[in-house]
Amino acid sequence: xxxxxxxxxxxxxxxxxxxxxxxxxxxxxxxxxxxxxxxxxxxxxxxxxxxxxxxxxxxxxxxxxxxxxxxxxxxxxxxxxxxxxxxxxxxxxxxxxxxxxxxxxxxxxxxxxxxxxxxxxxxxxxxxxxxxxxxxxxxxxxxxxxxxxxxxxxxxxxxxxxxxxxxxxxxxxxxxxxxxxxxxxxxxxxxxxxxxxxxxxxxxxxxxxxxxxxxxxxxxxxxxxxxxxxxxxxxxxxxxxxxxxxxxxxxxxxxxxxxxxxxxxxxxxxxxxxxxxxxxxxxxxxxxxxxxxxxxxxxxxxxxxxxxxxxxxxxxxxxxxxxxxxxxxxxxxxxxxxxxxxxxxxxxxxxxxxxxxxxxxxxxxxxxxxxxxxxxxxxxxxxxxxxxxxxxxxxxxxxxxxxxxxxxxxxxxxxxxxxxxxxxxxxxxxxxxxxxxxxxxxxxxxxxxxxxxxxxxxxxxxxxxxxxxxxxxxxxxxxxxxxxxxxxxxxxxxxxxxxxxxxxxxxxxxxxxxxxxxxxxxxxxxxxxxxxxxxxxxxxxxxxxxxxxxxxxxxxxxxxx
Numbered sequence: 001x002x003x004x005x006x007x008x009x010x011x012x013x014x015x016x017x018x019x020x021x022x023x024x025x026x027x028x029x030x031x032x033x034x035x036x037x038x039x040x041x042x043x044x045x046x047x048x049x050x051x052x053x054x055x056x057x058x059x060x061x062x063x064x065x066x067x068x069x070x071x072x073x074x075x076x077x078x079x080x081x082x083x084x085x086x087x088x089x090x091x092x093x094x095x096x097x098x099x100x101x102x103x104x105x106x107x108x109x110x111x112x113x114x115x116x117x118x119x120x121x122x123x124x125x126x127x128x129x130x131x132x133x134x135x136x137x138x139x140x141x142x143x144x145x146x147x148x149x150x151x152x153x154x155x156x157x158x159x160x161x162x163x164x165x166x167x168x169x170x171x172x173x174x175x176x177x178x179x180x181x182x183x184x185x186x187x188x189x190x191x192x193x194x195x196x197x198x199x200x201x202x203x204x205x206x207x208x209x210x211x212x213x214x215x216x217x218x219x220x221x222x223x224x225x226x227x228x229x230x231x232x233x234x235x236x237x238x239x240x241x242x243x244x245x246x247x248x249x250x251x252x253x254x255x256x257x258x259x260x261x262x263x264x265x266x267x268x269x270x271x272x273x274x275x276x277x278x279x280x281x282x283x284x285x286x287x288x289x290x291x292x293x294x295x296x297x298x299x300x301x302x303x304x305x306x307x308x309x310x311x312x313x314x315x316x317x318x319x320x321x322x323x324x325x326x327x328x329x330x331x332x333x334x335x336x337x338x339x340x341x342x343x344x345x346x347x348x349x350x351x352x353x354x355x356x357x358x359x360x361x362x363x364x365x366x367x368x369x370x371x372x373x374x375x376x377x378x379x380x381x382x383x384x385x386x387x388x389x390x391x392x393x394x395x396x397x398x399x400x401x402x403x404x405x406x407x408x409x410x411x412x413x414x415x416x417x418x419x420x421x422x423x424x425x426x427x428x429x430x431x432x433x434x435x436x437x438x439x440x441x442x443x444x445x446x447x448x449x450x451x452x453x454x455x456x457x458x459x460x461x462x463x464x465x466x467x468x469x470x471x472x473x474x475x476x477x478x479x480x481x482x483x484x485x486x487x488x489x490x491x492x493x494x495x496x497x498x499x500x501x502x503x504x505x506x507x508x509x510x511x512x513x514x515x516x517x518x519x520x521x522x523x524x525x526x527x528x529x530x531x532x533x534x535x536x537x538x539x540x541x542x543x544x545x546x547x548x549x550x551x552x553x554x555x556x557x558x559x560x561x
Contacts, residue, residue: 030111032195034224041219082229104270105223148178148232165204178236209403216396225273241278243294246271253421259412262405275299300336308462328397335388342378356522366511439538454490475547482541
């Protein structure tokens with residue numbers, strides 16, 4: 001709730017726009033990067049030379065209270081709008097923000113901000129904004145109601161970046177709150193907002209990203225894909241934390257490769273960040289066993305999609321930057337992969353252990369003991385993943401992804417930019433060739449080589465996901481189905497082999513030895529039995545027409561057209 005009085009010890013240094021300005025509001029674009037600040041980084045941030053040494057004005061400290069409004073049906077939120085009433089000191093300001101589709105940690109939003117007389121909305125001032133698309137503002141005003149509040153202490157500095165851009169660095173600590181009494185729900189706020197404060201805001205993006213990247217060298221900071229408004233709407237609706245799949249962009253044949261790659265990186269990075277923040281939020285209140293498995297899974301898929309995209313588009317990207325980014329993503333993928341392996345082992349694979357090992361009292365006792373150790377190992381893997389995400393390299397990696405996307409957007413349409421329709425067939429054929437070369441030797445592949453084959457299947461499937469709208473829908477579905485069948489069979493084989501590896505890593509008492517012996521007694525003939533089925537699926541896949549080739553170009557020998 002917005003209080004009627006403010007702490008007089010807090011300064012109110014923001015300039016007061018004139019009422020004349022409010023009558024004819026500007027239509028600026030807010031360019032901002034949001035960063036979550038872990039508790040271990042707060043003191044480092046406040047004393048950091050980039051924040052203090054480059055300041056061009058005194059530190060401003062204020063208490064800010066916001067009330068957000070929407071209709072009962074949440075019509076504004078559905079259209080990416082956030083309408084708030086803010087009080088800073090004795091002043092009242094109303095703001096409408098309109099998010100771009102797929103907006104991530106780096107946001108470029110429409111923003112209409114203007115002073116109002118007191119603690120009430122003045123919708124007439126917003127008649128020339130997207131809010132009018134909802135119909136009569138008078139009627140809308142009767143339907144609007146407070147949804148949630150944000151209340152925080154802001155420490156703000158105006159900072160001059162190395163190349164001349166001026167940004168406001170605002171460190172906010174407080175809460176998002178919804179409901180009252182027993183229904184009151186609260187989320188904490190501890191974040192840094194870096195907002196460009198000049199007319200050529202979009203042109204200053206490289207400077208902003210470089211500044212943020214420099215900060216992450218000295219402290220863990222994690223980009224925040226969800227705004228305070230988005231988090232507040234979820235809180236007020238009492239929506240549970242849900243895993244997020246990357247919303248891949250749909251390409252047009254005329255799109256340049258750089259623009260499409262930028263959109264892919266932005267979409268996947270948002271999914272990675274959304275799932276990691278949800279995982280961090282969930283694990284603050286729950287043990288690993290109670291956390292939704294999909295958080296880790298979808299974060300891992302987002303990393304794999306980005307690595308696959310870097311590989312697919314590598315001919316139009318800077319080789320060294322791709323190598324550096326891939327190395328950083330590999331480290332994050334490893335941390336996610338270890339947690340995911342223990343998730344799968346502690347859930348779905350225990351049924352197999354019960355069937356193949358717990359066939360008598362001795363076996364049941366051994367499996368029960370191992371189940372307990374597996375839960376401990378799983379908790380350790382999730383703790384290690386949390387530590388990885390709360391350390392500097394993870395935040396630096398996600399900022400590096402945003403920087404590459406920003407750079408690719410700036411290069412899009414240039415004379416060296418390639419068109420998707422022209423390049424995609426060669427990229428996809430090359431990946432298909434590598435897959436077929438391995439799959440033809442399935443009978444002699446060892447465990448590691450079968451895993452490498454599965455990786456090639458996933459790479460081709462991910463690459464096709466990025467480009468499928470360029471081709472005939474029926475051809476794409478048939479090709480994807482064949483890929484999915486092969487991937488599923490190889491995945492199930494890989495899961496049981498990974499289970500064997502995890503069992504081998506656990507304690508070496510007599511019970512564990514019994515589990516190993518009985519499980520491997522089932523595993524070896526099981527793999528031998530499944531290999532002919534995998535071989536048959538690989539042949540079926542090879543005979544499916546690649547959707548990116550004309551019918552007369554169908555390839556049967558593994559050579560690209």
